[in-house]
Amino acid sequence: xxxxxxxxxxxxxxxxxxxxxxxxxxxxxxxxxxxxxxxxxxxxxxxxxxxxxxxxxxxxxxxxxxxxxxxxxxxxxxxxxxxxxxxxxxxxxxxxxxxxxxxxxxxxxxxxxxxxxxxxxxxxxxxxxxxxxxxxxxxxxxxxxxxxxxxxx
Amino acid sequence: xxxxxxxxxxxxxxxxxxxxxxxxxxxxxxxxxxxxxxxxxxxxxxxxxxxxxxxxxxxxxxxxxxxxxxxxxxxxxxxxxxxxxxxxxxxxxxxxxxxxxxxxxxxxxxxxxxxxxxxxxxxxxxxxxxxxxxxxxxxxxxxxxxxxxxxxxxxxxxxxxxxxxxxxxxxxxxxxxxxxxxxxxxxxxxxxxxxxxxxxxxxxxxxxxxxxxxxxxxxxxxxxxxxxxxxxxxxxxxxxxxxxxxxxxxxxxxxxxxxxxxxxxxxxxxxxxxxxxxxxxxxxxxxxxxxxxxxxxxxxxxxxxxxxxxxxxxxxxxxxxxxxxxxxxxxxxxxxxxxxxxx
Numbered sequence: 001x002x003x004x005x006x007x008x009x010x011x012x013x014x015x016x017x018x019x020x021x022x023x024x025x026x027x028x029x030x031x032x033x034x035x036x037x038x039x040x041x042x043x044x045x046x047x048x049x050x051x052x053x054x055x056x057x058x059x060x061x062x063x064x065x066x067x068x069x070x071x072x073x074x075x076x077x078x079x080x081x082x083x084x085x086x087x088x089x090x091x092x093x094x095x096x097x098x099x100x101x102x103x104x105x106x107x108x109x110x111x112x113x114x115x116x117x118x119x120x121x122x123x124x125x126x127x128x129x130x131x132x133x134x135x136x137x138x139x140x141x142x143x144x145x146x147x148x149x150x151x152x153x
Numbered sequence: 154x155x156x157x158x159x160x161x162x163x164x165x166x167x168x169x170x171x172x173x174x175x176x177x178x179x180x181x182x183x184x185x186x187x188x189x190x191x192x193x194x195x196x197x198x199x200x201x202x203x204x205x206x207x208x209x210x211x212x213x214x215x216x217x218x219x220x221x222x223x224x225x226x227x228x229x230x231x232x233x234x235x236x237x238x239x240x241x242x243x244x245x246x247x248x249x250x251x252x253x254x255x256x257x258x259x260x261x262x263x264x265x266x267x268x269x270x271x272x273x274x275x276x277x278x279x280x281x282x283x284x285x286x287x288x289x290x291x292x293x294x295x296x297x298x299x300x301x302x303x304x305x306x307x308x309x310x311x312x313x314x315x316x317x318x319x320x321x322x323x324x325x326x327x328x329x330x331x332x333x334x335x336x337x338x339x340x341x342x343x344x345x346x347x348x349x350x351x352x353x354x355x356x357x358x359x360x361x362x363x364x365x366x367x368x369x370x371x372x373x374x375x376x377x378x379x380x381x382x383x384x385x386x387x388x389x390x391x392x393x394x395x396x397x398x399x400x401x402x403x404x405x406x407x408x409x410x411x412x413x414x415x416x417x418x419x420x421x422x423x424x425x426x427x428x429x430x431x432x433x434x435x436x437x438x439x440x441x442x443x444x445x446x447x448x449x450x451x452x453x454x455x456x457x458x459x460x461x462x463x464x465x466x467x468x469x470x471x472x473x474x475x476x477x478x479x480x481x482x483x484x485x486x487x488x489x490x491x492x493x494x495x496x
Contacts, residue, residue, distance in 0.1 A: 010355065014355040014356070
């Protein structure tokens with residue numbers, strides 16, 4: 001029990017064959033697309049930043065908050081209109097990695113599970129995808145904070 | 154006293170039951186595919202006026218059974234047994250549809266092999282004298298399957314090239330005893346035997362590569378069938394698998410070759426037939442509905458018209474579970490075969 005079963009020779013042979021023959025993702029073209037889409041999203045973010053600095057005369061903290069708010073709003077809204085998944089199909093990591101992708105990963109399960117109710121559906125399922133990112137992201141920031149605190153003393 | 158059994162897995166029928174009718178309901182994407190002209194009903198809206206996709210899928214299951222019965226001018230009360238299943242947890246589609254139909258019901262879970270499983274069991278029960286009229290059905294729905302097995306629909310991401318698209322479709326067949334003389338859509342189609350599959354698992358863990366996970370089961374069942382029936386591939390006009398998709402079919406062909414079985418050009422896969430390449434479905438269609446609608450809408454009709462006389466219909470199931478997958482288990486496969494003949 002609990003012990004991992006040894007692979008038989010037949011299993012090994014078959015898995016090797018599958019790995020050799022299966023169609024591959026087009027990594028180069030996907031990287032190019034991700035670069036273009038991710039870059040565009042970041043350019044929009046940068047434009048918001050510049051707007052905050054020059055027009056609204058916000059300080060560094062205010063600008064960071066404004067940019068995050070606007071980008072999350074955009075990601076969430078495009079998800080709501082059913083557009084973000086289409087962008088994602090084309091852009092791959094380019095639209096997953098930026099903060100708009102984070103918004104998409106929270107809004108999409110919230111929408112999908114609305115039919116199971118506002119509590120056990122929307123609220124409970126909202127973080128099924130983003131939850132691990134939050135847990136380990138916040139967890140890591142606490143650890144880094146503690147180390148920084150100790151080193152500073 | 155196993156006089157209707159050959160070898161370890163194969164059964165042959167003394168008085169082969171007939172498939173008297175079939176019915177199908179599919180989603181818009183399936184309707185836009187190469188078989189679009191054959192389906193009885195193509196849904197424009199994948200909720201079919203219901204407030205959830207699950208309810209829509211139930212309605213598809215129920216209505217497809219009713220349509221098949223109508224073709225033989227029968228009422229649900231005249232059916233001795235309903236056999237069927239779907240992909241959802243606790244096979245809720247089949248259970249709730251069976252509640253509406255009120256036909257004595259045995260629910261089946263064979264993942265995407267359900268259509269063949271139901272035909273095989275139904276035929277055995279008829280030939281055994283336990284039922285006269287049996288309705289067999291299977292459904293799957295892209296949106297219900299995605300939310301149970303994968304990610305929310307609105308989440309932006311890419312599929313891997315070995316992924317397959319779950320077919321939104323419900324298919325049903327009405328089996329009747331050999332001596333049946335009532336109204337029917339098909340007059341010449343008989344189920345003459347079949348082979349019960351074993352669960353075969355060569356350790357594929359990638360849920361986006363179900364074709365490769367199922368191919369060994371398909372090859373195992375085909376080899377058992379040919380051995381026990383003492384037949385070769387050339388005894389069949391067509392060997393039809395359920396939803397191996399393009400890559401799974403390639404592996405199936407290779408595994409058969411290893412076993413000394415040459416499929417030559419006799420192999421077809423429902424997953425490759427239902428969509429065309431321009432529909433961007435990676436390796437093809439999958440789901441219980443895939444083989445169920447391809448069989449009932451297309452294959453049986455072609456057979457009735459005399460295009461071919463004997464096929465081995467072998468629906469393949471990836472017995473995948475999100476829980477087992479998360480715990481690091483592999484995806485076991487199964488394939489059941491039924492011999493369908495024109496007489």
